[in-house]
Amino acid sequence: MRRTALSTVVFVLGALLGACDGETVAFADARALADGTTSAIDGKAAKFATDVTAGAMRSKSQGQARVARAGTALAMTTDFLGEPLELRLVDKIVFAKVPESAREDVPGGKPWVKVSADGADPFSQVAGGSIDQLAKQNDPGRALDQVRRAGTLIESGRTELDGASAERYRLDIDVAALGGDLPAGLSAEAVGELGGKLGKLPMELWLDDARRPLQVMLDLAPVLAASGAPDSAMARIVTRYTEWGTQADIQAPPPDQIGELPGG
Template sequence: MRGTVLAGVALLAVAAGGCSSAPDRFTDARALADAVTAATLAGHTAKFSTEVTTGTTVSRGQGQAQFGQGGTSLSMTTDYVGEPLELRLADRTLYAKVPEAARDQVSGHRAWVRISADGQDSFSQVMGGSLLQLAEQNDPAYTVAQARTAGVVSSSDETQLDGAAAEHYRLTVDLTKLGAELSAGVPGEALTRLGKQGVTVPLDLWLDARHRPMQLVLDLSPVAKAVGGGVSVVKARYTDWGAPVSVGAPNSDEIGTFGAG
């Protein structure tokens, strides 16, 4: 009898051990997004690299970011416009460093200009929306907010990313819930039509043990293809959490107005 009892206890211990070692992953997109947001704020800073594929064109960039309750500040260099371009996002304002050859078009021949999607200067009118979107898509808080608003967790698993342990979450984003937040250069009317057609956007997140983003991949191809475009994918990789960074707006005496040179 004693042997039977001990065997039963041993089996229960094995079962309990198996349960305790099972991964406790998120199944709800809102809970997942809240955990990632909290971990990002706790991480405070990170370095990142980015790869944006549009059709057959691939642009790359790298930068550093600081995360806070008041928003994200970042500085990055990208070849998105075909040549190296430095961007800074601070206090919810985007700045671009004008190439030396074009500074005769800037008031005071200054190096930096403010960029906005609805700006009246020619730089903003041509590139404002695209550059602002590029900066936002490198901010994990922006993408995670989309997942919280309109995401559904499709699946998750334990994996490795560049040799480090990671949790991989696959989500889909419902355009009817997201609306104009996911513009991708598509008019609001087109987004509404695509949403009614059931077009969704895949989002993949890789997180470390503290739920800090390691990598995100936002595949906008379903939207682009539905309106006659091609492949459209944004990939961002985050490293060096908590490392010192240098971010912030340019000095005021370095900022001019494009087209007023």
Template sequence: MKRVTTLAAVTTAAVLALSACGGEKQSGAAAPAPAPSEQKSQLASPLGDPLQLAALTRESTKKAKSSKVTMESVAGTEKQTATGQGVYDGENTKFSMSMDSDGKKLEILFVDSALYFKLDASDKAEMKTDKSYVKIAADGQDPISQMLGKMMSKAIKDSDPSRTLEQVSQAGKITKSDQVELNGELTNHYLVEIEVEKAIALIAGEVGVPFPADVQKQLDAKLKGKNVTIPTELWLNADQLPVQVVSDQTAFMKAMGVPGDGVAKTTVKYTDWGSPVEVTAPPADQVGDLAEIMKKAGGR
């Protein structure tokens, strides 16, 4: 089942990138900010307090609720791209994404708290199924669902872009801000640094699944006390909605011993805030149960 494992891992990485690794609300940390006006907003001065900025962006995202998304991830000579659309609504979050990875297109749906991979002819042949989709759920009984289902479900439900600012408030800091024009629109531009050790601890705590002891030992050996950060740039429009997020993971990848000397960077762009988004689950008769497919395919 190498293909499914690869699909799940790639999807998890992509969703974590899109959501900037997620995060929980800071209860009582900052007063909720008012939602943006229905009329054309005027760009306010940049904020220096990440808690206040996170609260304002959260309220704005809650009002807009949906957007279109594009992502480009570069690591050395390798590049992955993705396009998608999402409704950011907690337990009712829905998301569709089309990714290009290793020259192959991946189509993914997240709806009703379950993730669906669309299978092509080679996938069906490997998995010995005639189904068009395979389902991975947080409560699935197969090893892949148990390993990645909860993390993916958590990441996608937290894919509200305002989580970026909430993570900054918990695991990083704003180092600089100014106002710049981006694609013809005046925006507030923030430079932030996210501390990798703190961010990883947040992810593990939020998902509720600790890393295996050997994995945690490796992370500690490579990261502990080294103050590795992920420099991130954020562009917010007049409604305090993200327009673009760029994260530079180069130092993190080098610290983890990933071979190669190239840049590792992810760029996420948000457009069409508040536009209608339609994401529906595939017909039940076209969906295969992953546990049964794994048994039939011999657990490969």
């Protein structure tokens, strides 16, 4: 009788331990997920590749990110409007490398310019918002901050991503709770024009066993739906992170290589 009871206890404990090892995830709500993952990647660097899809349009980016609570630094290339474009994000300032064919428009023919979403120069006025978002949407720290401020955890579980063990979290991001820090190039004006039709954006986050992001997917189909696009229209941003712990010396361009475009 005693052996039977002991065997039962051992079996139950073994089942519970097995469930903890293979089924449970580290975080039970959105805030804990954001805080824990932010701590896991603070001061670390990784490589990333981003795929942006909007209907028939597709854009790809790749680069390195060095994450810090004070601000992530990025060095990346992207096929912006079909042309290769090199960007750096350092100290919350976005720098763009001017194509050689357009450097005659930069005083002194300097290869780099600062780009701002609210800049007065013609380049910033035409493309500043898009370029600013291209750089910042690859920042895992920013995505986690949006989860912290506006996320609701919908579902979580253990899974595999490209054959590696992963935790997968599915969330809803409340657009209204984000204030002015909207994802994917959305502006407050654009959201206002949708007349309150845009409520929440689905997000999925995959973490490795060290609680570092492996993949972040933001579903933008609700934006198209609120704009009246067909239900089948797809729009999403998928960013993959690899080689956490890589060395990434990301600096702003030298001051003597940065030109200033005249205001418009």
